[in-house]
Amino acid sequence: METVIDLNCSLPGECTSLSPIALIWQDVLAQAMTGELVAAMNYTALSEICADSAGAADALEHAEGEQGHAAAFAAEGRKIGVDVPNNVGAKHWKRLREAFMRRIAERDFSGCLIVQEIMLESFAVASYGRAGKVAPGSLGRTFASIAAEEEEHIDHAMAILRTERALDAQRFDDKVYRLHFEVMTTLAEMLARECSHGHCEVCHGSCVKPSMSEIRLSAAELRGASLQQYLKTLDMLGLPGEVTLTWVSQLPV
Amino acid sequence: MGESIAGVTSQGQTTEVDFALVGHQESWRAASDVLAVLRGPEHTPLPEEEIKDILPWIPPRAVCHVGVGSIIGATARGLYIDSFIPPDRLEAAHTHDNIARVRGAAAYAIKERAKIVSLGGFSSILIEGNFDQLPERHGTVFTTGNTLTVGFIVQGVKKMCALEGRNLRRSTLLIVGATGDLGSGCARCLAPIVRRVLLSARNVERLRKLAAELEADGVQVEIATDLQRFSAEADVVICAASLASPSLLLGRIAPHALVCDAGYPKNLSPSAEMAGAKVFFGGLGQITGGLRFTPDFHGILNRHPFPDVVHGCLLEGMALALEGRFEPFSQGRGGITQERVDQIETIAARHGIFLAPLYNADGPVEDSVG
Numbered sequence: 164m165e166t167v168i169d170l171n172c173s174l175p176g177e178c179t180s181l182s183p184i185a186l187i188w189q190d191v192l193a194q195a196m197t198g199e200l201v202a203a204m205n206y207t208a209l210s211e212i213c214a215d216s217a218g219a220a221d222a223l224e225h226a227e228g229e230q231g232h233a234a235a236f237a238a239e240g241r242k243i244g245v246d247v248p249n250n251v252g253a254k255h256w257k258r259l260r261e262a263f264m265r266r267i268a269e270r271d272f273s274g275c276l277i278v279q280e281i282m283l284e285s286f287a288v289a290s291y292g293r294a295g296k297v298a299p300g301s302l303g304r305t306f307a308s309i310a311a312e313e314e315e316h317i318d319h320a321m322a323i324l325r326t327e328r329a330l331d332a333q334r335f336d337d338k339v340y341r342l343h344f345e346v347m348t349t350l351a352e353m354l355a356r357e358c359s360h361g362h363c364e365v366c367h368g369s370c371v372k373p374s375m376s377e378i379r380l381s382a383a384e385l386r387g388a389s390l391q392q393y394l395k396t397l398d399m400l401g402l403p404g405e406v407t408l409t410w411v412s413q414l415p416v
Numbered sequence: 417m418g419e420s421i422a423g424v425t426s427q428g429q430t431t432e433v434d435f436a437l438v439g440h441q442e443s444w445r446a447a448s449d450v451l452a453v454l455r456g457p458e459h460t461p462l463p464e465e466e467i468k469d470i471l472p473w474i475p476p477r478a479v480c481h482v483g484v485g486s487i488i489g490a491t492a493r494g495l496y497i498d499s500f501i502p503p504d505r506l507e508a509a510h511t512h513d514n515i516a517r518v519r520g521a522a523a524y525a526i527k528e529r530a531k532i533v534s535l536g537g538f539s540s541i542l543i544e545g546n547f548d549q550l551p552e553r554h555g556t557v558f559t560t561g562n563t564l565t566v567g568f569i570v571q572g573v574k575k576m577c578a579l580e581g582r583n584l585r586r587s588t589l590l591i592v593g594a595t596g597d598l599g600s601g602c603a604r605c606l607a608p609i610v611r612r613v614l615l616s617a618r619n620v621e622r623l624r625k626l627a628a629e630l631e632a633d634g635v636q637v638e639i640a641t642d643l644q645r646f647s648a649e650a651d652v653v654i655c656a657a658s659l660a661s662p663s664l665l666l667g668r669i670a671p672h673a674l675v676c677d678a679g680y681p682k683n684l685s686p687s688a689e690m691a692g693a694k695v696f697f698g699g700l701g702q703i704t705g706g707l708r709f710t711p712d713f714h715g716i717l718n719r720h721p722f723p724d725v726v727h728g729c730l731l732e733g734m735a736l737a738l739e740g741r742f743e744p745f746s747q748g749r750g751g752i753t754q755e756r757v758d759q760i761e762t763i764a765a766r767h768g769i770f771l772a773p774l775y776n777a778d779g780p781v782e783d784s785v786g
Contacts, residue, residue, distance in 0.1 A: 356469070387473030394475055404477030404524065405495070409711075411474075412454035416466045 534733025
């Protein structure tokens with residue numbers, strides 16, 4: 164076991180005991196790590212339906228990047244004295260993965276980008292960004308730098324998706340809505356104030372949400388920031404704001 | 417064109433709109449009702465606690481399309497854009513954030529190529545004294561809409577006096593929030609036709625300046641930053657202060673005073689004890705040529721006991737759009753004159769936009785006066 168660090172300590176060298184705070188971060192890191200591993204699997208699958216070898220190489224590079232993020236989160240866990248578990252088969256993540264794989268089965272490249280880059284990455288960018296602001300030391304820096312990298316992914320996908328929307332906006336928006344309904348409903352349930360449908364299968368013990376105020380985060384804040392990021396991303400794609408507002412308003416809480 | 421599953425109708429794909437109305441909700445109840453409409457009848461309304469969690473994160477954006485008709489056949493189409501300022505964050509401590517939100521709403525209107533934008537309620541701060549905060553405009557013009565609001569406040573005061581058999585010329589008029597754009601505009605319009613004017617506001621220098629302007633025209637004026645310090649009791653009161661919530665206690669006013677609450681949010685505290693006073697809401701107009709919201713927000717965005725009633729500040733942009741006059745009619749602070757009020761009232765009336773029936777928190781007042 165690595166050195167056990169109390170996150171309340173300002174200097175890591177001074178810290179010697181595992182704090183309850185570290186256990187909260189363990190669960191937050193577990194969600195982040197699971198998300199990164201799902202993303203890595205998604206990009207690997209995406210590489211198989213790319214139209215050309217350059218696109219496939221790009222997707223595999225993204226997959227490697229996401230695995231690197233997962234490793235970075237695991238390393239941050241070790242620094243605070245916790246192992247970071249992951250469970251890509253946990254119920255919410257499994258549903259999200261299945262939604263993505265349905266697009267793969269349809270060889271729907273832009274559908275895959277919408278699920279991964281517009282929906283899942285909005286969630287990641289916003290959540291990591293908030294975590295980066297409150298997490299101490301290198302943990303905070305890691306969250307912040309990964310948030311910035313994920314945001315670059317969105318920029319990359321945006322150009323491709325804007326081109327597709329320009330061809331037939333109505334058809335494109337209908338597709339986004341179908342995927343929104345399928346994917347964002349699951350994400351909204353994950354981000355709800357309480358896990359009313361039972362254990363998420365990622366937290367190591369009881370649900371971490373009620374304890375998040377101890378690390379100056381809250382499920383409500385992560386949900387709000389994620390939905391805001393999602394709406395802004397849809398705005399950048401050119402979808403009408405009054406329409407996407409209705410979509411988001413109808414999500415479960 | 418049939419409706420798509422995304423709800424992106426042909427109307428949602430408009431490339432240009434005549435006007436945009438930028439607003440915000442004045443209470444959590446009002447915000448809840450807006451979100452309930454957006455969720456639709458098949459979804460249960462969100463609990464207020466959830467709304468308080470979610471609303472502050474919503475970026476400024478259009479909520480619905482607005483169509484307005486004129487009694488002379490003109491039509492204009494626009495958008496209602498909500499800045500989603502949380503109703504409990506209107507106080508000064510949040511000014512920076514709120515200006516950023518209004519700026520975002522303004523940018524949204526520009527992106528939608530609105531020709532004219534009315535900035536309702538708190539939103540007017542963006543062009544009352546923060547011109548540098550306006551995004552690059554690309555041909556979109558902005559108005560606070562305050563000139564028409566002043567017109568409807570003044571019309572309402574005159575109508576209430578007539579209904580009550582009061583002689584305005586013998587009245588002592590108190591204006592709370594007198595140095596603001598609305599208050600000073602009301603002072604200029606009404607001072608020449610009342611016996612005496614009492615002006616109240618927080619900034620004594622601005623009060624002195626306005627008093628000097630009115631006194632130069634022979635008006636008897638008294639100023640005070642403290643409402644209790646006036647030497648006389650007012651029998652007509654206009655409340656036009658910029659308050660974060662209904663918290664105003666008037667104190668010394670005459671028994672049976674006529675009190676016009678023209679604030680958004682409302683100025684008067686629900687706990688204000690004004691035995692005998694007749695309170696009514698001011699600054700509201702009614703569209704008689706037709707008003708349509710898509711989706712249907714009737715009674716939600718305009719929460720009044722009469723149909724097609726809208727705040728004057730938003731009506732100004734609609735009236736100018738119907739007239740085809742896309743100009744920044746009301747900008748800056750303290751520049752509203754009787755002449756400008758006459759101009760905008762004439763334009764509004766030509767298109768069937770008139771003073772709304774008077775009402776207060778208990779309902780219509782015109783049936784109960786006398």
